[in-house]
Amino acid sequence: MKVIKKEDLKGFIDGLIEKGEREVVGVKSKDSKYVFDTLEDAEELELDYDVTILPPKKYFMPQRETLVEYKTKKGIDMEAVNEVIPRIIIGVHPYDLEAIKQMDKVFADSPEDYNYSEKRSKSILIGVNMQKTSEWSFAGSMGNATIDDGYDLMLTDLGDKYAVEIGSSKGRELLDEGSLKIRDAEPEEIEEVENIEEDIKNKFEKELDFSPEKLPWLLAQKYGDEDFWEENAEDCYSCGTCNIVCPTCYCFDVQDFNDISLEEGERMRQWDGCMLEAFAEVAGGENFREERAERYRHRYMRKGRYLYNRFGDIACVGCGRCSSQCVPDIADPTDIFNKLWRDKDE
Numbered sequence: 001m002k003v004i005k006k007e008d009l010k011g012f013i014d015g016l017i018e019k020g021e022r023e024v025v026g027v028k029s030k031d032s033k034y035v036f037d038t039l040e041d042a043e044e045l046e047l048d049y050d051v052t053i054l055p056p057k058k059y060f061m062p063q064r065e066t067l068v069e070y071k072t073k074k075g076i077d078m079e080a081v082n083e084v085i086p087r088i089i090i091g092v093h094p095y096d097l098e099a100i101k102q103m104d105k106v107f108a109d110s111p112e113d114y115n116y117s118e119k120r121s122k123s124i125l126i127g128v129n130m131q132k133t134s135e136w137s138f139a140g141s142m143g144n145a146t147i148d149d150g151y152d153l154m155l156t157d158l159g160d161k162y163a164v165e166i167g168s169s170k171g172r173e174l175l176d177e178g179s180l181k182i183r184d185a186e187p188e189e190i191e192e193v194e195n196i197e198e199d200i201k202n203k204f205e206k207e208l209d210f211s212p213e214k215l216p217w218l219l220a221q222k223y224g225d226e227d228f229w230e231e232n233a234e235d236c237y238s239c240g241t242c243n244i245v246c247p248t249c250y251c252f253d254v255q256d257f258n259d260i261s262l263e264e265g266e267r268m269r270q271w272d273g274c275m276l277e278a279f280a281e282v283a284g285g286e287n288f289r290e291e292r293a294e295r296y297r298h299r300y301m302r303k304g305r306y307l308y309n310r311f312g313d314i315a316c317v318g319c320g321r322c323s324s325q326c327v328p329d330i331a332d333p334t335d336i337f338n339k340l341w342r343d344k345d346e
């Protein structure tokens with residue numbers, strides 16, 4: 001573990017911005033909320049935030065991107081497109097780092113998604129241990145209050161300095177760039193980081209009443225209880241906001257956009273969400289999840305069961321973004337998951 005003074009870290013970040021070799025992104029405040037955005041100056045960086053509106057997944061899987069450009073004048077001429085911008089992303093909380101680890105697995109699954117993986121490989125993630133928690137978050141219950149890997153560097157605020165843990169060779173090489181004033185941590189500083197990481201686990205207002213490993217089993221039990229899902233989905237607007245803000249939701253729709261000349265066009269993908277009515281509609285107008293209760297159930301099944309069965313992870317990291325953004329306040333996973341626990345068959 002290393003230690004760097006806060007003013008030296010600022011100077012280091014300003015140096016990276018000035019060099020311009022990579023886009024430097026960090027957490028900034030915006031209208032009393034927080035967002036990941038391009039930094040023009042290290043002064044803009046806010047590392048003691050609670051949660052950002054959107055997770056950093058937007059840098060690896062943009063809301064809308066072109067996958068292929070094609071021309072049709074002389075036969076079909078297609079070219080794969082991937083706009084990769086090398087980036088340093090500063091201030092990622094542990095639950096978002098866990099979500100990125102999960103997305104890495106999903107997009108590496110055969111066939112590998114190069115539009116995602118090339119953007120990921122050109123990014124450097126600088127995490128930060130949480131100082132504040134969102135009132136909606138239950139990351140502690142999901143085991144994501146802290147994290148041991150998934151970052152290139154991890155910062156912990158120690159007053160006028162940061163402890164810096166090195167998580168990868170990319171992180172080490174970044175520290176070697178420029179003349180950074182950094183030193184080895186003293187034993188009491190290492191202990192202070194351990195205490196901070198221990199304390200944060202107890203700072204969440206929301207929690208699960210049981211261990212998250214039980215979720216696949218609880219959800220399997222509840223699948224056929226239609227009254228339960230209808231009752232809980234009654235006020236749902238099918239707006240899809242809970243999908244859009246979720247760091248582990250990755251579904252997208254692909255469409256071709258032909259030029260009016262019919263001689264060229266592009267194939268694009270954009271974020272989609274299983275809570276939207278048209279999500280499971282197929283050619284001919286058949287919709288496999290026409291009712292909102294079916295869509296509502298599907299979202300929870302994905303989070304706690306289907307993706308666990310396929311990749312071994314509970315696909316909810318406990319960030320609380322979905323519940324904080326849901327207008328009728330029915331998207332809080334702790335509400336549904338704790339109800340499942342109370343209703344379980346012994």
Ligand code: SF4
Pocket residue numbers: 235236237238239240241242243275325326327328329330331
């Ligand atoms: S649960 Fe809430 S955020 Fe999600 S689709 Fe329904 S109304 Fe929208």
Ligand code: SF4
Pocket residue numbers: 242245246247248249303315316317318319320321322323333
């Ligand atoms: S389901 Fe909600 S709490 Fe869980 S990771 Fe997604 S947005 Fe965060």
